[in-house]
Amino acid sequence: MKWGISLPSKVVVGAQWGDEGKGKVIDILASRAEMVVRSQGGNNAGHTVEANGEVYKLHLIPSGILYAKTPCLIGCGVVIDPKAILEEIDSLESRGISCDNLRIDPRAHVIMPWHIELDGLGEAARGSADIGTTKRGIGPCYMDKAERCGLRIYDLVNDCFAEKAAAVCALKNKLITAVYGGAPLDAAAIIPEYVGYGKRLRKYVADVSVLTYNAIKAGRKVLFEGAQGALLDLDLGTYPYVTSSHPTAGGFCVGTGIGPTCIDEVIGVAKAYTTRVGKGPFPTELNDAMGEMIRTRGNEFGTTTGRPRRTGWFDAVIVRHAVRINGLTSIALNKLDTLSGIDELKICAAYRMEDGTEITDFPPTLEQLADCTPVYITLKGFDGDLSGCRSFDSLPGNAKAYLTQIEKLIEFPIGMVGIGPGREQNIER
Ligand code: GDP
Numbered sequence: 001m002k003w004g005i006s007l008p009s010k011v012v013v014g015a016q017w018g019d020e021g022k023g024k025v026i027d028i029l030a031s032r033a034e035m036v037v038r039s040q041g042g043n044n045a046g047h048t049v050e051a052n053g054e055v056y057k058l059h060l061i062p063s064g065i066l067y068a069k070t071p072c073l074i075g076c077g078v079v080i081d082p083k084a085i086l087e088e089i090d091s092l093e094s095r096g097i098s099c100d101n102l103r104i105d106p107r108a109h110v111i112m113p114w115h116i117e118l119d120g121l122g123e124a125a126r127g128s129a130d131i132g133t134t135k136r137g138i139g140p141c142y143m144d145k146a147e148r149c150g151l152r153i154y155d156l157v158n159d160c161f162a163e164k165a166a167a168v169c170a171l172k173n174k175l176i177t178a179v180y181g182g183a184p185l186d187a188a189a190i191i192p193e194y195v196g197y198g199k200r201l202r203k204y205v206a207d208v209s210v211l212t213y214n215a216i217k218a219g220r221k222v223l224f225e226g227a228q229g230a231l232l233d234l235d236l237g238t239y240p241y242v243t244s245s246h247p248t249a250g251g252f253c254v255g256t257g258i259g260p261t262c263i264d265e266v267i268g269v270a271k272a273y274t275t276r277v278g279k280g281p282f283p284t285e286l287n288d289a290m291g292e293m294i295r296t297r298g299n300e301f302g303t304t305t306g307r308p309r310r311t312g313w314f315d316a317v318i319v320r321h322a323v324r325i326n327g328l329t330s331i332a333l334n335k336l337d338t339l340s341g342i343d344e345l346k347i348c349a350a351y352r353m354e355d356g357t358e359i360t361d362f363p364p365t366l367e368q369l370a371d372c373t374p375v376y377i378t379l380k381g382f383d384g385d386l387s388g389c390r391s392f393d394s395l396p397g398n399a400k401a402y403l404t405q406i407e408k409l410i411e412f413p414i415g416m417v418g419i420g421p422g423r424e425q426n427i428e429r
């Protein structure tokens with residue numbers, strides 16, 4: 001996990017279903033970085049940083065923003081709600097955090113009001129089979145990008161915007177009214193509002209591919225901040241209960257405009273247990289008092305939507321999947337402190353299929369996953385306040401045994417252990 005001379009660029013990705021504490025890890029590593037880049041997702045993300053007695057909840061702006069001199073870039077793969085990013089900039093600046101070093105790629109797509117409307121209408125139409133999206137318009141915006149009718153940041157900040165937006169709005173109104181029976185949106189009100197957002201955002205626009213490549217070529221330490229997590233990847237996650245981008249290491253290349261040879265290290269962030277917001281399979285979910293206890297102790301409520309997070313035991317099968325699909329080079333395991341005081345801890349080591357065979361590779365489809373039940377290893381719990389521990393050796397014996405068992409199952413070393421939400425509540429090995 002140390003910055004090495006030949007290891008200047010690191011990617012930080014979620015190794016479960018999001019909310020693993022990526023914001024905290026980015027904030028810690030950003031103290032040693034010279035650039036932080038976001039490459040996918042949008043304001044469906046909620047990254048919490050606790051520093052200097054303050055709590056910051058970041059949605060679109062990279063978590064390196066607390067370091068005034070560090071350029072924070074938003075790449076072409078991110079979808080941007082202009083109103084939301086301006087609110088975030090205003091909120092940070094009102095707290096004394098400058099956003100002067102923020103840059104946004106002109107190719108990034110803009111989330112427009114029809115995307116948010118269609119996200120809600122699509123979810124309602126799915127009824128009980130809804131995905132449980134954040135309703136921030138993420139899926140519909142990525143749909144338009146793939147369909148090639150999206151509006152980009154370049155359009156938003158230039159004169160072509162009004163004409164292009166009017167044409168797209170007319171098309172989307174047909175969809176909203178004829179397919180979903182919704183009320184049409186008023187382009188005459190939306191366009192001037194968004195022209196205003198474009199004027200304010202113009203000063204931040206720059207080619208993020210060029211800036212990132214030049215920084216890497218010059219040997220600068222570049223940190224890539226992932227949003228969401230491996231199991232929410234559009235292709236490799238629990239489809240269709242996923243997000244519409246690629247939160248895995250490969251996604252950073254396309255979402256920034258750099259090649260894979262520019263990435264030296266890939267750090268996966270996981271929790272010492274598992275959580276998930278929204279619908280979809282969750283093999284180790286605890287729908288009982290233990291699940292409730294973990295939710296309460298871990299304060300497991302969504303950073304973006306405030307929804308209670310579903311909780312469950314650590315699942316080594318999904319983290320092994322994250323190790324493989326990201327080509328991880330290290331793991332940061334957060335929230336070990338939340339498990340303190342629990343008598344017995346379980347870790348899912350494998351899945352048992354209906355015919356009795358056991359598998360350790362996460363199945364590719366929900367239909368195959370439906371045939372699986374978790375096989376648990378039970379370990380003795382640990383107690384005491386871990387937040388003061390600053391070395392692996394100072395952790396209680398049973399906590400060390402828990403970590404060692406996880407390492408054995410995922411066949412991978414844990415490089416960082418989180419024992420509290422603060423910057424300093426962290427053990428590096
Ligand atoms: P992200 O989306 O991956 O950045 O994670 P979130 O910010 O949505 O959720 C993680 C939550 O856990 C935040 O409230 C963090 O402040 C908190 N957190 C991160 N690491 C630790 C840790 O090691 N211990 C405890 N108790 N909280 C942590």
Ligand code: IMO
Pocket residue numbers: 014017018019020044045046047131132133134135136137138139226227228229232241242243244277278279303
């Ligand atoms: P961070 O970066 C946890 C989930 C939603 C839903 C699914 C699809 O904070 O880890 P979407 O609005 O993206 O179309 O919703 O993905 N989801 C997240 N869950 N953390 C996130 O981000 C998430 N971003 C999206 O809850 O299940």
Ligand code: MG
Pocket residue numbers: 018019020045046047048303
């Ligand atoms: Mg989050």
